[in-house]
Amino acid sequence: MNEGTKAVVLLSGGLDSATTLAMALDQGFDCTALAVDYGQRHRSELEGARRVADAAGVELKIIKLDLRTVGGSALTDDIDVPEVGGEGIPVTYVPARNTILLSLALGLAEVLEAGHIFIGVNAVDYSGYPDCRPQFIQAFEAVANRATKAASEGHPLRIHAPLIDLTKAEIIQRGTQLGVDYALTVSCYQADDDGKACGRCDSCRIRKAGFEAAGVPDPTSYVVGAI
Amino acid sequence: MNEGTKAVVLLSGGLDSATTLAMALDQGFDCTALAVDYGQRHRSELEGARRVADAAGVELKIIKLDLRTVGGSALTDDIDVPEVGGEGIPVTYVPARNTILLSLALGLAEVLEAGHIFIGVNAVDYSGYPDCRPQFIQAFEAVANRATKAASEGHPLRIHAPLIDLTKAEIIQRGTQLGVDYALTVSCYQADDDGKACGRCDSCRIRKAGFEAAGVPDPTSYVVGAI
Numbered sequence: 001m002n003e004g005t006k007a008v009v010l011l012s013g014g015l016d017s018a019t020t021l022a023m024a025l026d027q028g029f030d031c032t033a034l035a036v037d038y039g040q041r042h043r044s045e046l047e048g049a050r051r052v053a054d055a056a057g058v059e060l061k062i063i064k065l066d067l068r069t070v071g072g073s074a075l076t077d078d079i080d081v082p083e084v085g086g087e088g089i090p091v092t093y094v095p096a097r098n099t100i101l102l103s104l105a106l107g108l109a110e111v112l113e114a115g116h117i118f119i120g121v122n123a124v125d126y127s128g129y130p131d132c133r134p135q136f137i138q139a140f141e142a143v144a145n146r147a148t149k150a151a152s153e154g155h156p157l158r159i160h161a162p163l164i165d166l167t168k169a170e171i172i173q174r175g176t177q178l179g180v181d182y183a184l185t186v187s188c189y190q191a192d193d194d195g196k197a198c199g200r201c202d203s204c205r206i207r208k209a210g211f212e213a214a215g216v217p218d219p220t221s222y223v224v225g226a227i
Numbered sequence: 228m229n230e231g232t233k234a235v236v237l238l239s240g241g242l243d244s245a246t247t248l249a250m251a252l253d254q255g256f257d258c259t260a261l262a263v264d265y266g267q268r269h270r271s272e273l274e275g276a277r278r279v280a281d282a283a284g285v286e287l288k289i290i291k292l293d294l295r296t297v298g299g300s301a302l303t304d305d306i307d308v309p310e311v312g313g314e315g316i317p318v319t320y321v322p323a324r325n326t327i328l329l330s331l332a333l334g335l336a337e338v339l340e341a342g343h344i345f346i347g348v349n350a351v352d353y354s355g356y357p358d359c360r361p362q363f364i365q366a367f368e369a370v371a372n373r374a375t376k377a378a379s380e381g382h383p384l385r386i387h388a389p390l391i392d393l394t395k396a397e398i399i400q401r402g403t404q405l406g407v408d409y410a411l412t413v414s415c416y417q418a419d420d421d422g423k424a425c426g427r428c429d430s431c432r433i434r435k436a437g438f439e440a441a442g443v444p445d446p447t448s449y450v451v452g453a454i
Contacts, residue, residue: 061296061297062296063292063293063294063296063297064291064292064293064296065290065291065292065293066290066291066292067290067334069288069289069290069291070288070290070331070334070335070338095333095334095335095337095338095375095376096330096331096333096334096337096374096375097334098374099330099333099334099370099371099374100327100330100331100333100334102330103323103326103327103329103330104297104323104327106322106323106326106327107294107297107322107323107324107326107327108297108322110322110323111297111322130373130374130375130376130378130379131373131374131375133373135373136370136373136374139366139369139370139372139373139374140370142366142369142370143326143363143366143367143369143370144326145366146357146358146360146362146363146366147323147325147326147357147358147363147366148322148323148357148358149322149357151357152357
């Protein structure tokens with residue numbers, strides 16, 4: 001299908017983006033992975049991105065962005081990560097995160113002359129983040145097509161969000177079919193230095209429930225005493 | 228008019244953004260300035276942003292973003308800055324720059340609970356950058372209103388580009404009326420460590436012609452021998 005067609009794939013080191021990369025490769029795209037080092041507390045995420053990219057044989061670019069000067073999130077500030085999901089939008093929200101990630105991917109896509117960007121957002125088990133919905137992705141695609149040299153020269157850019165309508169269980173089933181080794185990935189908001197997951201934060205709870213619902217053994221390494 | 232209404236103003240240290248800040252303040256907005264340290268070669272730009280913010284009595288936030296891992300521009304790579312404007316889009320183009328700047332401003336606006344973002348883009352003397360056009364600004368405003376917690380809670384966000392239809396001469400006349408001290412600003416793509424301008428790059432040429440057309444004395448410090 002898309003053999004040799006260049007794509008930039010946003011890779012966080014988590015389960016969703018690892019599956020997205022596998023799907024992009026399965027569709028034949030020539031992928032370059034992009035991770036953003038935005039001063040996240042869970043540094044082991046970036047090591048997960050490195051492992052996933054290496055396992056897939058894909059080049060990984062890392063852009064450093066220090067969002068701590070902006071603040072506003074438990075993921076980059078010194079606020080405790082909540083263990084139990086509450087109402088509304090969680091404090092683990094990083095301001096404008098997917099807009100920032102997509103804009104950096106757009107910059108890399110321009111340099112590589114790639115016409116496709118993949119992002120592993122998901123509107124089903126999405127923890128209430130507003131920038132994980134289809135109308136956001138469509139709006140960003142419109143920006144991309146007004147922002148870039150390539151688009152202004154008649155080469156439109158497409159944003160792919162292949163997980164957007166899938167449940168976590170469906171994502172895990174699809175990735176398992178494609179041979180994704182989820183033991184390489186880190187989803188926990190407060191994983192320890194070895195990438196071991198806490199088992200208690202929102203992200204861990206959604207992930208564990210996903211493996212259960214998918215009927216796939218959970219390969220995640222949890223810290224001792226995690227429930 | 229907008230007394231006490233919070234706004235984020237993108238400030239590069241150049242003539243356009245200094246004028247934009249003055250216009251936002253004149254409209255009564257409670258402004259926070261945002262500069263992005265994206266590894267630009269013309270470091271004195273950031274010092275210009277600091278001087279302009281200090282003179283206006285406005286807080287300046289600086290976000291560090293290392294775009295050199297992405298490359299693709301004479302402004303961040305080791306490519307010579309061209310002296311004479313050519314056809315099409317110049318090599319001084321930074322990939323997806325205004326998309327990236329606006330997305331970072333959006334993050335800061337969310338944290339500050341600011342409903343307004345100002346950017347000094349200009350579609351008249353714009354050197355052919357595609358992300359300086361009204362349709363780009365409109366598309367980004369649509370993204371902002373689908374991306375954020377505030378928008379999802381019913382507080383729309385507005386992107387202001389008050390210079391978009393002005394010539395450089397009109398911008399200079401407006402800023403001069405508002406008391407902008409253009410001697411504090413740096414427009415040159417290759418200013419020296421003291422902020423002295425080369426007088427030859429595209430940006431210098433547009434700026435010089437702007438002061439001439441505005442009938443305003445040019446306060447720019449040029450390097451010895453600049454024409």
